[in-house]
Amino acid sequence: MSQLPLERKVLSENDRIAAELRRRFADQGVLCLNLISSPGSGKTTLLERTLEAFPPSTRVAVLTGDIQTENDAARLRRFGFPVRQITTGGTCHLDARMIERALADWRSVSCDLLFIENVGNLVCPASYDLGEAAKVVVLSVTEGEDKPLKYPAIFLKSKLLVLSKIDLLPYVPFDMAAAEHNARVIHPEIDVVKLSCLTGAGLEQWRAWIEERCHELQSLRGAVVT
């Protein structure tokens, strides 16, 4: 019996497509953010609050993934920006090919900011690169503060942790300091924003964080051009 060494990633086909998407986003100056959380942590609500604050001239678009239904797309379309639903039909995550396909027959849309709302799941979406500039993990205060330890992969790979539903803090035994500590044990450099989509607290910091990423992208592009 002989051995053939391979030393390559299992998901190399997904990663190849993701790298192509990332190159395309960089060329076109599109900031792509991949939002990931458990079901019900408030990804769609966060996107609603985010979209409603943008002036109509903003070039923003959303791809939203779910196993079934067009419900989220219907909720997000009310703000007048291009939104497309990807229904996976059972698959528990989005992969790079689904994004490539959704963008391929959406040629009329050009944007500076593309949100991808992943399928509600803290496990599987962590394995699939979608070509995004950053993954954003959303954790609501009705969940356990030990989730970063239980689901380390997604906290390790996310650039930002959004702690959502902070208006509920007086009613739930959620230890905010422990949650932040646990996230930093997994990923010491992770950024953290605490917010409530109900009261609007913290939404300014969330918008500022996105703005910073946009500036980062533009300065990177500027560096390439000059």
Added chain:
Amino acid sequence: MHELGIAASVLQEAQQEAQRHPGTRLRKIKVRVGELAGVNPEALSFSFEVLVRDAGLEPLELEIETCPRQQRCPACRQTFRVAEYDLRCPGCGTAETEFASGDELELASLEMEDYEPTAVGAKSS
């Protein structure tokens, strides 16, 4: 539960590679799974067995090497294994250490019958 999809990717990549070496028979696929990869080795093994049985590919085996989380200390330049979420460098005690490895999801090697290694880097076992 995305291990079935991962197992299918493993099988597909390995079979494509094996097809480049006509006359050989694929017997074992070796993969590396980091403890931070978000992939459950047991579920991956089970999914792989189901796929192999379905496709009549027995006795093709999957060998999973699990990889621990490792951090690197920028001061001491040593890499150390993390136990119980303790990120402090065992050398100097600093907590300012960097992620080094532990999120692997890699196809390490294939074991094939009647395969004659000719390429540089291929080794016999």
